[in-house]
Amino acid sequence: MEQRLFDDFKKPASTAWQNQIIKELKGKPIEELNWEIAGAEGKPFYTQEDLPSPLPQLQIPNHQSEAFGIRNWVNYQVIEVSSEKEANEKALLALNSGATGILFQLKTVPNFDLLLKDILIHYCHVSFKIEQEAQSLVSAYEAYVKAKGIDEKEVRGFLRSHEESFLSKLPNFRFFISxxxxxxxxxxxxxxxxxxxxxxxxxxxxxxxxxxxxxxxxxxxxxxxxxxxxxxxxxxxxxxxxxxxxxxxxxxxxxxxxxxxxxxxxxxxxxxxxxxxxxxxxxxxxxxxxxxxxxxxxxxxxxxxxxxxxxxxxxxxxxxxxxxxxxxxxxxxxxxxxxxxxxxxxxxxxxxxxxxxxxxxxxxxxxxxxxxxxxxxx
Incomplete structure (x- = not known):
């Protein structure tokens, strides 16, 4: 028979907590314990009565939970590109050492054959940050994906740029908004x-x-x-x-x-x-x-x-x-x-x-x- 260890303990009501706090304050108003941070307001304690109804469902299990865990996120390595060859070497090292995404910070459109050499982009996320030439960069990336015969649906990542927004032809390549x-x-x-x-x-x-x-x-x-x-x-x-x-x-x-x-x-x-x-x-x-x-x-x-x-x-x-x-x-x-x-x-x-x-x-x-x-x- 299952022994329920907490059945002997009564569940305290919120009024009981409030009364105890008032007692400890020795005459000071409980409102003095309310707080405000960056526009958010809070109380000194919370109980089940404070739960919103209904509770939101905010996450779903990873569809490859056996391989990546029930909760998965992309671990980005940030790489500033001054030389495509050196950036490629850093990216390969990062991907072989725990990173699951690369964020290349670019000043101009790169040579993708050099930058992405030996990187299996359908197994990781590849993203780019560039201030100018965003459209040219994405077009060159799309051409690279097509030339390599990579399934467009397997290409994941984002573009970060201050230039005019647009959508890539790659269906899972996103536009970054911060x-x-x-x-x-x-x-x-x-x-x-x-x-x-x-x-x-x-x-x-x-x-x-x-x-x-x-x-x-x-x-x-x-x-x-x-x-x-x-x-x-x-x-x-x-x-x-x-x-x-x-x-x-x-x-x-x-x-x-x-x-x-x-x-x-x-x-x-x-x-x-x-x-x-x-x-x-x-x-x-x-x-x-x-x-x-x-x-x-x-x-x-x-x-x-x-x-x-x-x-x-x-x-x-x-x-x-x-x-x-x-x-x-x-x-x-x-x-x-x-x-x-x-x-x-x-x-x-x-x-x-x-x-x-x-x-x-x-x-x-x-x-x-x-x-x-x-x-x-x-």
Missing amino acids: EEKNDNVNLGLAVLLAKTIDLVDASTTTIEEVQAWFKRIQFNLNVGESYFLEITRHRALRILVGQLANSYGFELALNDIQIASSSGQWNEPTKDEYNYLLRATTEAMTAIIGGTNAVIIQPFHHLFPKNPAQGERIARNISTILKDESYLDKTLDPSAGSYYIESLTAQLVEKTWATLQQIEAKGGLKNLSENDINALAL
């Missing part, structure tokens, strides 16, 4: 969604084209230092993108919403530069727990100026450690059901959506100045 840094989390997410609306509206005329764009956008969050808030930001963004798709009149599948998470550049002042390594790890954890699809850790080159390969290896191995030692790939959604995180997620969704409606009521992001946008956070 949030701007903002001290208010709700405003930051709302601006990202407003950018998406402006992009989609300017690029489409039919609902089929709208659906195609939503399935080809790689959303990016720049991960900050507030641990639980970053988890909720990732969860909220997934819900909000789904809501935005619904506002256009269609339902977007969970696996069609792709989120990347990028670390900082590690150039802020600090008393101990090795704290960057700890910060990068906790930032990656928050993104993964929040449900990201890709982790992009910038290499720690300035920490190891005489050995840049070490800075690259450490950045790459953070994901490996979180998989092989912390087993974050073994749990589908570790924050699901948390009274605090679920409640905060629902709050961010509500506030962000309200802010987005204000932006759209004023004609969209393209019609607002920076001061107009910042005023929405007040």
Whole structure:
């Protein structure tokens, strides 16, 4: 017979917790324990009563769970390209050492025969960042894929550029759209969604084209230092993108919403530069727990100026450690059901959506100045 160890313990009501806190405060109002961080508001404690209803389903199991774990994300190695041959050697080393994606940072359109030599692009994600010549780069990449006889559906990655947006002929190659840094989390997410609306509206005329764009956008969050808030930001963004798709009149599948998470550049002042390594790890954890699809850790080159390969290896191995030692790939959604995180997620969704409606009521992001946008956070 199963012995239920906790049957003898009564489940405390929220009023019991509140009364105990009031007693400990010795006359001070409990409201003094309420907090506010970056536009998000919280209480001193949460109970089951704070759970939103219904609870959102935010993740689905990886279809290759036996090979990659039930929870899989792309581990990107960032490589700056000055020489195609040297970049290729770095990429092959990274892919053979735990990376599952390469982000090439380019200044001009490369020779793909040299840059991608021996890289099996149907087994990994290959992405590009370039400021200019984006259209030429993608056309050259498409030509390379065709010339090599690679199945276009097996080519995965994204393009990051500030040039005019467009869709590649490669059906699983995405266009990267990133949030701007903002001290208010709700405003930051709302601006990202407003950018998406402006992009989609300017690029489409039919609902089929709208659906195609939503399935080809790689959303990016720049991960900050507030641990639980970053988890909720990732969860909220997934819900909000789904809501935005619904506002256009269609339902977007969970696996069609792709989120990347990028670390900082590690150039802020600090008393101990090795704290960057700890910060990068906790930032990656928050993104993964929040449900990201890709982790992009910038290499720690300035920490190891005489050995840049070490800075690259450490950045790459953070994901490996979180998989092989912390087993974050073994749990589908570790924050699901948390009274605090679920409640905060629902709050961010509500506030962000309200802010987005204000932006759209004023004609969209393209019609607002920076001061107009910042005023929405007040």
